Amino acid sequence: MPSSEERQSSTAQDGHDSDERQPLLPKPKEQEEEPFPFFPFLVLMVLRLSEPISFSIIFPFINPLVAELKGEDSNVGLWAGLIESLFMATQCFTLLFWGGQSDKRGRKPILLCGLSGSALSIVLFGLSKSFWWAVVARCLSGALNGNVAVVKSALAELVPSRHHPIAFSSLSICWGIGVTIGPALGGFLAQPAQQYPTWFSKGAKFGLGGLWEKYPYFLPCSIAGSLASLSVIFGLFFLPETLPKIVKQRKRSHERTEDSEGSASPVSVKQKQPRFRSRVGRVSSFYSGFTPTASGAASPHSGANARQGSNGNVAAAATARLEEQQEPSSRTESADRTDDTESSVRNDNPEGNSGSITSLIRTPHIQRLLVTQAFLSLVMVGLDAMQILFFYEPINIGGLSLQPSQTGLILSLAGAVGTVAQIGMFPRLQRQLGTLRLYRFALMLLPFSVITLPMANVVARGRHLEGGVAGSEVGVWGFVVASNLLKVFASFGFASNMLLVNQSASLFATVRLGTLNALAQMASSAMRAIGPLTFSTLLSITFQQQLLKGYLAWLVLAVISSGGILASMGIADVEGMIHRGEVAERIEGRDA
Incomplete structure (x- = not known):
C-alpha cells in the first residue's frame, strides 16, 4: 500500500503529465460562443453579387456584339477574348491600390466606391457603338472595382473564425448566383427588339422610339447597372465598418x-x-x-x-x-510533429516577420498558395472562355452551333447547381476532409472537366448535326452536363484557397489582411486576364487550322491544369498546425 508521500508524489506527477498534455494554445471558450453576425454578413453578400453579374452578363452576347462591331469576317474569338480579358487585367493592376486603401480608410468606403464604378461602367458598355468604346468601358469596369479582396478581408474580420468555412464558401455561392443571373440577363434580354418584337420593336409599347434597335445590348446592361446602384444605397445605410x-x-x-x-x-x-x-x-x-x-x-x-x-x-x-481582439496572440512552436513542410513554414516565418508585401511574396508557403490559385483561375477562366466559343462555332469545325439563349441557359443552370453545391456540400466536405485535402481534390477534377466537354462535339459530328443541337440529343447534352458538373466541384477550390490564405495570416507577427487578400486576388486576376484571350485565340486557331482535328486546345488546357495539382503538394497544413497549437490563430491587421 503506497504511503502518503508516494500518493502525493504520484498525484503531483499525474498533474504534471496532465499539464504537459494540455494544448499549448487552447481555443478561447468565449470565441466558441460568439454568434454568427447574420445581418451584416447578408449585407456584405448582397454587395458581393455585383462583380460576377457585371463580369458574366456579356458572355452570351459578346460574340455577336464583336461580329457587329468588327464585321463578320473578323476573328471573333480573338477580339471577344480580348474584351473578356480586360476586366481582370485592369483589376489586377488596381487590386493592391484598393486593398491598401481599405487598410487605411476602411472597408466600407472602398466597397461602395467599387460598386459605383461597376454601375457606371456596365451601363457604358451597353451603349457601345464602336469596338474601342466597348474596350474602354470594360477597362473601367475592372479598374474601378477592387471589391473582391476587400470583401474577403471584411468577412474575415466580421465573422468568428469557427464560422469561416460557411462564410467563405458563401463568397463562391455569391459568385455562383451572380454568374447565374448575369448570363440569364445577357442571354434573354440582349437584342430585345429581335427576341420580343411585340414589346420592344420600334413603335411597340416599350420600344422607346427604336432605342433597342440602336443599342441592342443596353437592356441587360442597364439592369445590371441598376442592381449595382441599389447595392450602393443598401450598403450605405446597412453595412458596418469592420476595419x-x-x-x-x-x-x-x-x-x-x-x-x-x-x-x-x-x-x-x-x-x-x-x-x-x-x-x-x-x-x-x-x-x-x-x-x-x-x-x-x-x-x-x-x-x-x-x-x-x-x-x-x-x-x-x-x-x-x-x-x-485588437492585440495579436503570441505564437508557440511545438517541438513535436516536425513535418518537413510545416517546419519549413515556421522557419521561413520568424516571430518578427513584419508581413510586408515583400516578405509575403518571398515566403514559400505563400508562393505555393499564389501559384495554385493562379493555375486554378487560369484553367477555370480558360475553360469558361473556350466553352462560350465552343457553343458558338459551327459543329463541322469543332463547336456546337448553339443560340445565345441556349448558351445563357446552360451557364445559368451551371451557376445554379454550383450555388446549391456550395451551400449543401462544401461545408460538410471541408469538415470531413480538411481545407487542404479538399483543395487538392478540387484541383484534381479540373483535367477531367476539360477533356469531357469536347466529347460533345465528337458525338455531334458523328450524328451530322450541322444545323444545331436539338434538346433531344441526349448524348451531346450528357457530355455538356458532365463537364459542367465536374467544373462545379472543381470550383470548391476557390473557397478552399480563401480559407488557406486567411489561415496563413497566423504565420506572421503582423500582416495587413487587405494586402494579403489583394495579393491572392492579383494572382487570380492576372490569370483571368490572360486566360480568356489566350485560350479563345488558341481555340479559334485550333478550329480554323483543324489542329488535331479541332481538339488541340483542349489537350493543352488539360495538361496545364495538372500543374496546379503538382504545386499543391508543397502547401503546408496550417489549419492542422493551428488545431495542434503550433501556431496561434489570429486575424491580422487588428493593430494595423
Whole structure:
C-alpha cells in the first residue's frame, strides 16, 4: 500500500503529465460562443453579387456584339477574348491600390466606391457603338472595382473564425448566383427588339422610339447597372465598418464623449443630452453596428452583452469582437510533429516577420498558395472562355452551333447547381476532409472537366448535326452536363484557397489582411486576364487550322491544369498546425 508521500508524489506527477498534455494554445471558450453576425454578413453578400453579374452578363452576347462591331469576317474569338480579358487585367493592376486603401480608410468606403464604378461602367458598355468604346468601358469596369479582396478581408474580420468555412464558401455561392443571373440577363434580354418584337420593336409599347434597335445590348446592361446602384444605397445605410483600427478609434471617441458627459453639470447634461445622444446613436449605428439604447445613445457594452447570449443585435456582437481582439496572440512552436513542410513554414516565418508585401511574396508557403490559385483561375477562366466559343462555332469545325439563349441557359443552370453545391456540400466536405485535402481534390477534377466537354462535339459530328443541337440529343447534352458538373466541384477550390490564405495570416507577427487578400486576388486576376484571350485565340486557331482535328486546345488546357495539382503538394497544413497549437490563430491587421 503506497504511503502518503508516494500518493502525493504520484498525484503531483499525474498533474504534471496532465499539464504537459494540455494544448499549448487552447481555443478561447468565449470565441466558441460568439454568434454568427447574420445581418451584416447578408449585407456584405448582397454587395458581393455585383462583380460576377457585371463580369458574366456579356458572355452570351459578346460574340455577336464583336461580329457587329468588327464585321463578320473578323476573328471573333480573338477580339471577344480580348474584351473578356480586360476586366481582370485592369483589376489586377488596381487590386493592391484598393486593398491598401481599405487598410487605411476602411472597408466600407472602398466597397461602395467599387460598386459605383461597376454601375457606371456596365451601363457604358451597353451603349457601345464602336469596338474601342466597348474596350474602354470594360477597362473601367475592372479598374474601378477592387471589391473582391476587400470583401474577403471584411468577412474575415466580421465573422468568428469557427464560422469561416460557411462564410467563405458563401463568397463562391455569391459568385455562383451572380454568374447565374448575369448570363440569364445577357442571354434573354440582349437584342430585345429581335427576341420580343411585340414589346420592344420600334413603335411597340416599350420600344422607346427604336432605342433597342440602336443599342441592342443596353437592356441587360442597364439592369445590371441598376442592381449595382441599389447595392450602393443598401450598403450605405446597412453595412458596418469592420476595419479594426477604425472600430477601435470610434469606440474610444465614443467613450471620451461618455466621460465628458458624465463630468458635466447636471443642468448642462439635461440641456444637451437629447440632441447629442441622438447624433451619437445614429453615427455609431451607421458606421459600427452598435445597438442604440432607448435614449438613443449607443451603448459601449451592447456588443459584449449580445455575445454573452442576450437578445442584442448580432451586428453589435460582431463589432464587440472586433473591438476586444485588437492585440495579436503570441505564437508557440511545438517541438513535436516536425513535418518537413510545416517546419519549413515556421522557419521561413520568424516571430518578427513584419508581413510586408515583400516578405509575403518571398515566403514559400505563400508562393505555393499564389501559384495554385493562379493555375486554378487560369484553367477555370480558360475553360469558361473556350466553352462560350465552343457553343458558338459551327459543329463541322469543332463547336456546337448553339443560340445565345441556349448558351445563357446552360451557364445559368451551371451557376445554379454550383450555388446549391456550395451551400449543401462544401461545408460538410471541408469538415470531413480538411481545407487542404479538399483543395487538392478540387484541383484534381479540373483535367477531367476539360477533356469531357469536347466529347460533345465528337458525338455531334458523328450524328451530322450541322444545323444545331436539338434538346433531344441526349448524348451531346450528357457530355455538356458532365463537364459542367465536374467544373462545379472543381470550383470548391476557390473557397478552399480563401480559407488557406486567411489561415496563413497566423504565420506572421503582423500582416495587413487587405494586402494579403489583394495579393491572392492579383494572382487570380492576372490569370483571368490572360486566360480568356489566350485560350479563345488558341481555340479559334485550333478550329480554323483543324489542329488535331479541332481538339488541340483542349489537350493543352488539360495538361496545364495538372500543374496546379503538382504545386499543391508543397502547401503546408496550417489549419492542422493551428488545431495542434503550433501556431496561434489570429486575424491580422487588428493593430494595423
